[in-house]
Amino acid sequence: MQTPDRRITLADVAAEAGVSTALVSIVMRGAPGAGAATRERVLEIAQRLGYQPDSRARLLRSGRSRLLGVVFDVRHPFHVDVLTGLYDAADKAGYQLTLSAETPRRADRAAVDDLLQDRCEALILLTPSLRTADLAALAARLPVVAMMRAVRQRDVDVVQTDDRRGARQAVDHLVGLGHRRIAHVDGGTQHGAAERRTGYEEAMRDHGLGGLIRIVPGGSGEEDGARAAAGLLADPPTAVTTFNDLAATGLLDVLRRHGLDAPRDISVVGYDDSSFSRLAHVDLTTVAQDIEEMATRAVGRAIDRIETVPVARREVVIAPRLVVRGTTGPLPIRS
Amino acid sequence: MQTPDRRITLADVAAEAGVSTALVSIVMRGAPGAGAATRERVLEIAQRLGYQPDSRARLLRSGRSRLLGVVFDVRHPFHVDVLTGLYDAADKAGYQLTLSAETPRRADRAAVDDLLQDRCEALILLTPSLRTADLAALAARLPVVAMMRAVRQRDVDVVQTDDRRGARQAVDHLVGLGHRRIAHVDGGTQHGAAERRTGYEEAMRDHGLGGLIRIVPGGSGEEDGARAAAGLLADPPTAVTTFNDLAATGLLDVLRRHGLDAPRDISVVGYDDSSFSRLAHVDLTTVAQDIEEMATRAVGRAIDRIETVPVARREVVIAPRLVVRGTTGPLPIRS
């Protein structure tokens, strides 16, 4: 039951099987060029010895790593959800993922450096907080795909949701329910905030509601939504679209404390379809990003770049989809 | 702006500096044995060339990776929170983390295999779903630390919360508020459920409330809590402790729909202090696991094993701490 002091190597398996290491290598990789009988025997021995190829040595020699580096943020509500799709897509394409997390005390820079040292062939960054210049420098070294954030930089690929459209969907939904006085809680300088704001404005105008446009400062946290609610209370609209789910719940909570219930008195739409928005307690109508599709496209694009497949546009824009839950409803009678 | 077709190697830097690769190696590692002037010049050149050491080659040669493999589950509410602490601790000890995620379509086995191929020196598994036998097999190969799950296996280190004590804290809190009819929503076969149940029972008895013990079947999901609520409605207790936060919110929601408000009519305590329990909307009193402490201890233990520091006990048990929020309050007057 002791930890074996030495790992099993190709040479061990070869010795045991009485063949050369080259042959074992062929068998382990499933490459053509080995007899069926030998193949079987070598496999059996490798299994018995508990041999596991050393990916480092393997990659060092072959020059390729088939490794995709992914940076995500532990604080971000749905970054982990994206990982699921990323693993699926990478797996299907015969690539491996290596993860590096950004934490409150670990900058994205550190996360990226780890990945670079691992000799990833491409980087997939979830809502990267790196400055555009840094992203450009990175992209000069290896293919970089940014997810869920716009990057105005020729060498960086982008996979993101059509946020303008998402915001429009929210407004369309509310107008369909009879609402006219619809406010928008803004996301400030957050990535995507400008697009969502614009989508809201455009949709309002398209519905002939340009005169009722009302944008209140907000942010990405619950407290930002709460603050926005305070600003709304003097003259409450009948519906609100928000920058994200967290802001929406903060808003809802303050409204509720002041006797305004959703959807009875006011309708609220979030953004992101964060896992908590599905909680029965929260039950938030929200705009869902198509996470699976985005993940698939991001991996696809990364691999295209690695294998130098020519791609038409740098940006991939995915349509969002409104998830109607319990915080939106018909216009209250008196209002 | 093209991706350079070849990476910069030690040899490139050496050539440019007009010194040997060995010397550059010494400089890059900050090892003693190089002149100050040379050191500076080499560093400058490496910087200018954008040289990044190849960790694979480095580790292949040195035999050590100083790499800690971590397996977490994307579905688990606070696994990502643990990562933060893990990174901090590893960083401090001069180790690197390499992450591998378990997803709905990627078994822990696959996650572990990736890590093994990377030649981690130890594995830290967050609430591993591997069977004990598999854990034992793993532990025979390298040090394994299981977090937040008991493992009855001599060779596996365990860092977990004192769940019995956590459940007791919940009951103590409720009794302190005057409650006597306290029910417990059980976690079934989930890891930790037995301990939490036992803690509840013991605390009830200690308070002379043994006759009022009432355990209803539950689970780890919101729907499990909802189901438990249904069973409670015929004869509602004045307070409930639950297996986890998700079950607690499911419970709370059903109760609320039936006119039972927390904490006015009934008090509810969750478990885990999941991020959503902090939402103003949820505002759940809950038992918090000391994530930072656990992370520190897990990394410490992993490193102790790697460096074969003798350790006294295999199990590290961390005290939890009750976080009082808005779902618990004094006993309702009539009841």
Place this chain on the structure above:
DNA sequence: ATGAAAGCGCTAACAC
């Protein structure tokens, strides 16, 4: 179908 030999980028042991 199989083996011998070279070498991926780096570090360690030793020489100078």
Place this chain on the structure above:
DNA sequence: GTGTTAGCGCTTTCAT
């Protein structure tokens, strides 16, 4: 203080 040499575990020619 600096260079030389050998080799980590594997894949890849190139022979056979």
